Amino acid sequence: MQKTYMQKTSDVKREWHLVDAQDKILGRLATDIAQKLIGKHKKDYTPHIDSGDFVVVLNAAQIAVTGKKEEQKKYYRHSGFPGGLKVRTLGELRETFPERIIEKAVKNMLPKNKLQSPRMARLKVFAGAEHPHQTHFKK
Numbered sequence: 001m002q003k004t005y006m007q008k009t010s011d012v013k014r015e016w017h018l019v020d021a022q023d024k025i026l027g028r029l030a031t032d033i034a035q036k037l038i039g040k041h042k043k044d045y046t047p048h049i050d051s052g053d054f055v056v057v058l059n060a061a062q063i064a065v066t067g068k069k070e071e072q073k074k075y076y077r078h079s080g081f082p083g084g085l086k087v088r089t090l091g092e093l094r095e096t097f098p099e100r101i102i103e104k105a106v107k108n109m110l111p112k113n114k115l116q117s118p119r120m121a122r123l124k125v126f127a128g129a130e131h132p133h134q135t136h137f138k139k
Helices: 026-038 090-096 098-109 116-121
Strands: 016-020 054-058 074-078 085-091 121-126
Touching: 016 026, 026 054, 026 098, 026 116, 054 074, 074 090, 085 090, 090 098, 098 116, 116 121
Parallel strands: 016 054, 054 121
Antiparallel strands: 074 085
16 A cells, blocks of 8 residues: 655755746746646645745746737735725836746745745846846756
């Protein structure tokens, strides 16, 4: 009889993944990134252990969207005060903070539990091709 393998936090080995977002579709890219942050791409995945990897995303400003999402997709936030609703389109967000587009898409694809914030902390998004994490990648 085989026993079910349950991974321990001491057994977790984290890797670094470099993703180029240039001309990639937003939703498809976000699902791939979420899978890597959760750790589902590993053979020893355990749901209650945070076994995901680090993900560095480059060229976030050149992400592709389909249809008319550039003008029609809206991002909402509220200050909590009356009349405090702020609305931005995807195009406006791309001009000011292009990193937040990918961060919001990935965050919404992660499970809403205690592991969400440590997983999001391992996501590094940059608008251009330059990043300070060169030392983590094997050459």
